[in-house]
Amino acid sequence: xxxxxxLRKDGNRERNLFGVSKAPSKSSSSSNGSSSNVSPQKDPxxxxxxxxxxxxxxxxxxxxxxxxxxxxxxxxxxAGLLVGPISxxxxxxxxxxxxxxxxxxxxxxxxxxxxxxxxxxxxxxYSLETCPNPWLRTHSxxxxxxxxxxxxxxQLGFCSVYFMFMADNLQQIVEEAHFTSxxxxxxxxxxxxxxxxxxxxxxxxxxxxxLLVLVQNSQVLSIFSTLATITTLGSLALIFExxxxxxxHSSLPLVASWKTFLLFFGTAIFTFEGVGMVLPLKSQMKSPxxxxxxxxxxxxxxxxxxxxxxxxxxxxxxxxxxxxxxLNLPNCWLYQSVKxxxxxxxxxxxxxxxxxxxxxxxxxxxxxxxxxxxxxxxxTVRTALVCVTCFSAVLIPRLDLVISLVGSVSSSALALIIxxxxxxxxxxxENISCVTIVKxxxxxxxxxxxxxxxxxxxxxxxxxxxxxxxxxxxxxxx
Numbered sequence: 001x002x003x004x005x006x007l008r009k010d011g012n013r014e015r016n017l018f019g020v021s022k023a024p025s026k027s028s029s030s031s032n033g034s035s036s037n038v039s040p041q042k043d044p045x046x047x048x049x050x051x052x053x054x055x056x057x058x059x060x061x062x063x064x065x066x067x068x069x070x071x072x073x074x075x076x077x078x079a080g081l082l083v084g085p086i087s088x089x090x091x092x093x094x095x096x097x098x099x100x101x102x103x104x105x106x107x108x109x110x111x112x113x114x115x116x117x118x119x120x121x122x123x124x125x126y127s128l129e130t131c132p133n134p135w136l137r138t139h140s141x142x143x144x145x146x147x148x149x150x151x152x153x154x155q156l157g158f159c160s161v162y163f164m165f166m167a168d169n170l171q172q173i174v175e176e177a178h179f180t181s182x183x184x185x186x187x188x189x190x191x192x193x194x195x196x197x198x199x200x201x202x203x204x205x206x207x208x209x210x211l212l213v214l215v216q217n218s219q220v221l222s223i224f225s226t227l228a229t230i231t232t233l234g235s236l237a238l239i240f241e242x243x244x245x246x247x248x249h250s251s252l253p254l255v256a257s258w259k260t261f262l263l264f265f266g267t268a269i270f271t272f273e274g275v276g277m278v279l280p281l282k283s284q285m286k287s288p289x290x291x292x293x294x295x296x297x298x299x300x301x302x303x304x305x306x307x308x309x310x311x312x313x314x315x316x317x318x319x320x321x322x323x324x325x326x327l328n329l330p331n332c333w334l335y336q337s338v339k340x341x342x343x344x345x346x347x348x349x350x351x352x353x354x355x356x357x358x359x360x361x362x363x364x365x366x367x368x369x370x371x372x373x374x375x376x377x378x379x380t381v382r383t384a385l386v387c388v389t390c391f392s393a394v395l396i397p398r399l400d401l402v403i404s405l406v407g408s409v410s411s412s413a414l415a416l417i418i419x420x421x422x423x424x425x426x427x428x429x430e431n432i433s434c435v436t437i438v439k440x441x442x443x444x445x446x447x448x449x450x451x452x453x454x455x456x457x458x459x460x461x462x463x464x465x466x467x468x469x470x471x472x473x474x475x476x477x478x
Contacts, residue, residue, distance in 0.1 A: 052285055052286045052287070053285075053287075053290060053294060056281055056284065056285055056291070056294050057294050057297065057298050058229065059277070059281055060274060060277070060281060060294060060295070060298035060299070060302075061298055061301070061302060062225070062228070062229055062232070062349075063273060063274035063277040063281075064271070064272060064273055064274040064298075064299070064302045065232065065236070065302070065305070066158065066162075066271075066273055066346070066349065067158075067161050067162060067165040067324065067346060067399075067403070068161070068267060068270040068271035068273065068403055068407070069271055069305075069306065069309065070165075070309075070324045070325045070326060070342070071267050071270075071271070071323055071324055071325075071399070071400060071403050072088070072267070072268075072271060072306055072309050072310035072313065072325075073309065073310055073312075073313025073314045073316075073317065073321045073325050073328075074267070074314075074321050074322065074323055074325075074400055075088075075263075075264045075267040075268055075271075075310055076088070076264075076310040076311055076313070076314040077256070077260075077314050077319070077321045078256055078260035078261060078263045078264040078267070079255075079256050079260070079261050079264040080253050080254050080255040080256040080261075081252045081253065081254050081311070081314060081315070082254035082255060083254065083255050083256065083261070084256075084264065084310060084311070084314070085307045085310065085311050087261075087264065087265075087268065088268055088303070088306050088307050088310060089303060089307060091265075091268050091269060091272070092272070092299070092302075092303035092306065093303075094416060094443060094446075095269070095272045095275065095299075095415050095416065096295070096296070096299045096303075097443075098275070098415055098416055098419035098420065098443065099274075099275055099278045099295060099299070099415075099419070100292070100295070101419040101420060101422065101423045101440075102120065102123065102275070102278055102279065102419045102422065103278060103279070103282065103291070103292070103295070104423070105123055105127060105419070105422045105423055105426045105427075106118050106123045106279050108426055108427070109122075109123060109126045109127065109426065112130075113126060116283075117279075117283045118279070119279050119280065120147055120151070120276055120279055120414075121143075121144040121147045121148050121151075122144065123279070123422060124143035124144055124146070124147045124418065124422060125140050125141055125143045125144040126140070127140075127143070127422045127425040127426045128140035128143045128425055130425070130426065130429065131424075131425035131426075131428060131429075132428055132429060136425070147414070147418065148360050150410045150413050150414050151276055151356060151357065151360065151414070152356075152357040152360055152361065153406075153409065153410045154276070154406065154410040154411055154414060155276075155353050155354070155356045155357045156354075156357055156385065156388065156389055156392075157402070157405075157406030157409075157410065158273065158353045158406070159350055159353055159354055159386075159389040160389045160390075160392040160393045160402060160406075161393075161399065161402055161403055161406065162346050162347075162349070162350045162353070162389075163202050163205065163209075163389060163390055163393035164198070164202070164393045164397060164398075164399040164402060165324055165343070165346055165399060166201075166202075166205055166343045166346055166347060167198045167199070167201035167202040167205060167393070167397075168198055168201075168323075168324060168327060168399060169324070169326055169327070169339040169340075169342070169343050170201045170204075170205070170343065171196065171198050171201050172327060172339065173336055173339055173340065174196075174201075175195050175196070176331050176336075179331070180331050180332060180333055180336055181331070181332055181333075182332060182333060183332060184242075184330040184332035184334055184335060185330055185331075185332070186330060197397075198397050199394045199397060202390055202393050202394055202397075203390070203394070205347075205390075206386065206387070206390045208347075209347070209350055209386050209390075210382075210383050210386050210387075212347070212348075212350065212351045213350075213351055213354050213358070213382050213385075213386055214379060214382060214383075215351065221351065221352065221355070224348040224349075224351055224352060225348070225352060227344070227345070227348050228344075228345040228346075228348040228349045228352070229345070230345075231341040231342065231344045231345035231348075232341075232342060232345035232349075234341050235326075235338045235339075235341040235342040235345070236342075238334070238335065238337075238338045239309075239325065239326070239329070239338060240308070240309070240312075242316075242329065242330075242335065243309070243312040243313060243316050244312065252314065252315065252318060259457055262404075262408075262450075262453050262454045262456075262457035262458075263400070263401075263404045263454070263457055263458065263461070265404075265407070265408065265412075265450045265453075265454045266403065266404030266405060266406075266407035266408035266411075266412075266450075266454040266455075266457075266458055267400070267403050267404050267407055268407070269407040269408070269411045269412045269415055269416065269450065269454075270403050270404070270406055270407025270411050271306060271407070272302075272411070272415055273411070275411075275414050275415045275419075276356070276414060278295065281294075309325070313325045313328075316328075323398070323399035323400035323403075324399060326338060326339045326342060354385070354386070354389075357385065358381075358382060358385065361381060361385070362377075362378055362381050362382070365377055365381055366378060396462060398461075398462070401458050401461050401462055404454060404457075404458040405454075405455065405458035405459070405462075407454070408450065408451050408454030408455040408458055409451065409455050412447045412448075412450050412451040412454070413447070413451060415447070416443060416444070416446065416447025416450070417444050417447040417448055417451065418444075420439075420440030420441070420443045420444045421440065421444055423436070423440050424436075424437055424440050424441075
């Protein structure tokens with residue numbers, strides 16, 4: 001009982017920190033209003049609700065548009081020009097449906113338990129507490145631990161990918177600076193030997209990111225979020241402006257090999273990064289009943305962007321498509337600035353993504369040392385976690401393979417496997433229909449198959465890379 005009460009109390013604390021990390025623009029007064037069981041009064045002019053609706057919409061877009069988004073052209077290449085967009089649409093629909101399941105389970109549990117909010121981890125734990133299986137009820141707390149572990153792995157995996165992304169783009173910018181021009185011409189294939197390995201640039205970025213994650217002030221994090229949003233949207237506008245220009249490649253394969261399709265699955269599911277943000281974002285809305293509308297509108301727009309970028313990017317660059325589409329952009333100052341802007345956005349987003357595992361791990365570690373050592377341990381753990389993400393990137397400097405691996409291992413579990421099982425556990429005692437049970441089992445099995453085979457293929461490609469090292473991804477174009 002003591003452990004359970006601590007978990008619940010800790011869950012409320014995590015909710016506020018998690019919300020700040022991704023949606024820091026929410027004021028404290030609004031947060032208090034959202035945590036009340038009484039519905040907030042409407043603003044007489046309706047301006048506040050409209051603003052909050054748009055803020056949540058933007059945060060939902062931001063949480064799903066990261067480095068994986070720029071890897072979608074390569075994902076479509078791995079699936080085929082026809083199979084890729086169709087599969088992206090199918091995975092998107094399944095992911096949004098699972099988000100809706102998670103919302104429904106959390107809402108049902110908050111009413112049953114008279115709670116104002118439950119996060120993903122608590123939803124899993126409380127669902128298992130009410131399921132018909134005695135063993136699962138007894139070990140329900142392990143559901144919370146498993147989801148927390150997956151969130152940590154996923155978020156730290158994002159951070160490792162950020163290291164690779166920034167290093168690849170920084171390497172290309174620096175080593176091409178001496179012949180960057182004002183005329184934007186398409187890149188031509190030309191194998192080059194990089195002056196410095198991408199790992200050097202990762203180690204160069206490391207101290208700056210260590211200093212960044214030591215910042216814990218919510219107001220500063222809010223500024224970071226704003227800067228990341230502005231630079232990301234600006235660079236995306238320029239990327240799409242270039243992609244809609246002609247000419248494009250013709251006679252591209254409509255269907256790719258099944259082995260590369262497994263890599264596509266990992267990349268695609270990695271790109272839907274926002275499943276862990278659904279419940280915190282809903283809790284921050286002044287009118288939570290509007291959140292399903294925001295979710296469906298926002299995710300429909302996200303899926304549309306995914307399909308457009310993946311398809312247009314692959315049609316534009318064909319077999320030369322790189323792990324990040326920024327590496328395919330022309331070597332002129334305009335598009336070099338796109339890499340700078342997106343890298344700046346990813347740099348600040350690193351602190352926001354890092355905040356999630358930090359607030360799960362650090363309180364646990366600090367609780368085991370004396371108060372005099374609390375600050376030292378806090379700073380040490382933060383530094384160590386950043387170094388872990390950096391060294392993971394150094395060990396496997398293939399951006400596409402790490403994206404596929406993280407997506408297959410943890411993102412698929414959080415997005416496709418767990419939510420359908422939660423629906424069965426939560427509503428089984430309330431006469432859930434057999435059709436719903438079969439549907440949920442099929443979605444979970446599909447997610448599990450993608451997890452197992454996608455992980456195998458990503459690890460296989462990594463072992464092949466170790467045996468036959470490839471040139472760095474920035475070295476293939478000029």
